[in-house]
Amino acid sequence: MTGINLVESPLDPANAVCREVVPAGEPWLKELRKGQTLRILDLEGNQAVDTLFYSLERPTVERYSAIDTLQAQGNVYLTTGTKLMSNEGNVMLTITADTCGRHDTLGGACAAESNQVRYGLEKKSMHSCRDSFLRALSESDYGLGKRDLASNINFFMNVPLTPEGGLTFEDGISDAGKYVEMRVEMDVLVLVSNCPQLNNPCNAYNPTPVEMLIWDPAKG
Amino acid sequence: MSDPDTLPETTVHHDRVPGGRYWSMVIRRGFTLRLVDREGKANVSMLLYSPQNLLERYNMADTLKGQHTSRLTRGNMLYSDMGRVMLSIVEDTAGWHDTIGGTTRDADIVRKYGEHRYQQYRNDFYRSGRELFLIELAKWGLGKRDLVSNLNFFSKVYAGADGVLHFDPENSRPGDHVDLRAEMDTLVVLNTAPHPMDPAPVYDPGPVELSIYHTPPVAADDYCVNFRTENARAFANTVIHHCQG
Numbered sequence: 001m002t003g004i005n006l007v008e009s010p011l012d013p014a015n016a017v018c019r020e021v022v023p024a025g026e027p028w029l030k031e032l033r034k035g036q037t038l039r040i041l042d043l044e045g046n047q048a049v050d051t052l053f054y055s056l057e058r059p060t061v062e063r064y065s066a067i068d069t070l071q072a073q074g075n076v077y078l079t080t081g082t083k084l085m086s087n088e089g090n091v092m093l094t095i096t097a098d099t100c101g102r103h104d105t106l107g108g109a110c111a112a113e114s115n116q117v118r119y120g121l122e123k124k125s126m127h128s129c130r131d132s133f134l135r136a137l138s139e140s141d142y143g144l145g146k147r148d149l150a151s152n153i154n155f156f157m158n159v160p161l162t163p164e165g166g167l168t169f170e171d172g173i174s175d176a177g178k179y180v181e182m183r184v185e186m187d188v189l190v191l192v193s194n195c196p197q198l199n200n201p202c203n204a205y206n207p208t209p210v211e212m213l214i215w216d217p218a219k220g
Numbered sequence: 221m222s223d224p225d226t227l228p229e230t231t232v233h234h235d236r237v238p239g240g241r242y243w244s245m246v247i248r249r250g251f252t253l254r255l256v257d258r259e260g261k262a263n264v265s266m267l268l269y270s271p272q273n274l275l276e277r278y279n280m281a282d283t284l285k286g287q288h289t290s291r292l293t294r295g296n297m298l299y300s301d302m303g304r305v306m307l308s309i310v311e312d313t314a315g316w317h318d319t320i321g322g323t324t325r326d327a328d329i330v331r332k333y334g335e336h337r338y339q340q341y342r343n344d345f346y347r348s349g350r351e352l353f354l355i356e357l358a359k360w361g362l363g364k365r366d367l368v369s370n371l372n373f374f375s376k377v378y379a380g381a382d383g384v385l386h387f388d389p390e391n392s393r394p395g396d397h398v399d400l401r402a403e404m405d406t407l408v409v410l411n412t413a414p415h416p417m418d419p420a421p422v423y424d425p426g427p428v429e430l431s432i433y434h435t436p437p438v439a440a441d442d443y444c445v446n447f448r449t450e451n452a453r454a455f456a457n458t459v460i461h462h463c464q465g
Contacts, residue, residue, distance in 0.1 A: 108281020113303025165291025
């Protein structure tokens with residue numbers, strides 16, 4: 001793996017079995033079956049889509065692991081070909097198409113408390129991804145909570161590392177109409193927060209909607 | 221910086237953890253935990269929790285993005301996921317500590333080093349970082365759900381421009397030490413299993429020496445608090461945490 005790997009998808013949105021728009025600042029929780037394909041479409045550009053996966057069979061035991069994913073591919077960025085690994089060492093999903101080219105899994109999710117640290121103590125009352133995650137989990141019936149919020153993926157977010165150990169949040173490299181697509185390798189629950197962050201240049205200070213598309217295996 | 225061979229006068233406890241073993245203890249606010257890599261080949265994997273609310277724990281992402289770094293060294297603070305500082309790196313002679321490399325699982329150890337089970341090797345058997353974390357976490361009522369992205373003291377992992385991850389086997393030298401000052405009571409769970417990217421062909425993780433010593437109250441001109449404005453704000457949040465004593 002050497003970073004950006006641009007690959008377009010042959011799948012036709014007209015054949016998708018699910019198309020749902022997630023407005024900025026809202027969560028999205030969905031069950032995905034093995035063999036299905038999930039596309040996340042950046043409708044207006046430079047949006048950050050904070051994403052977690054849980055095993056549908058054992059949601060409190062097996063979940064997406066950023067560190068196992070980095071270890072498995074020996075690379076810090078996610079793109080086409082990346083296998084999204086679980087904490088149990090299993091492949092949960094594989095990225096099969098990517099027209100953006102780089103996605104982050106080190107930057108984490110924004111929270112009321114970390115917004116205070118990063119941007120100012122008076123920022124605590126601003127909406128955040130962790131609030132969306134917790135709201136969605138608390139309303140759902142999977143037995144998941146804050147304990148299950150591990151390191152997430154930030155689709156479309158550009159967080160370059162330097163060999164000297166720098167870590168920066170750069171302007172996004174995504175654009176309107178760019179997408180990332182992944183094949184589901186085990187039954188999973190996907191939890192998304194369409195990031196409401198107003199303090200970060202990653203999204204040009206303007207959170208926008210994204211669209212989620214799902215295809216069944218036989219209907220490409 | 222003080223000489224790691226000379227224990228601070230206020231030392232209240234001293235211990236040695238062999239390679240491939242675990243340790244945990246609550247480090248109280250006002251005390252500092254010193255780790256010494258006596259042989260220059262230690263990797264100390266660590267997770268942090270608040271003993272008052274175990275749901276509050278070390279957060280890799282918040283620590284890195286708050287300080288715009290993937291390299292932890294003197295001046296950096298280790299943030300919880302609640303916008304507070306758990307530990308501050310007040311001294312460091314190694315210069316780089318990792319928090320993106322993760323830990324080893326049993327299969328990694330067998331693949332890299334071969335199988336060395338207890339039946340045959342007794343207490344020289346090989347143990348993985350994940351195994352050691354899970355055993356020690358279980359003693360505090362914690363488990364797999366709590367096994368989040370960990371720290372690896374004395375280890376250096378960096379990314380090239382293409383994102384490829386590299387491990388620097390020369391990062392830590394014999395006698396290097398790092399001092400971690402507790403800014404709030406912090407449950408420290410650590411183990412000395414090899415780093416997952418360590419290229420050494422044999423299983424021979426180094427020991428770590430531990431000292432806990434009493435430290436004076438944090439001064440207004442403290443190096444870590446003033447290292448970045450984010451640190452000052454995280455520390456201010458921590459002060460609120462202590463407002464009732």
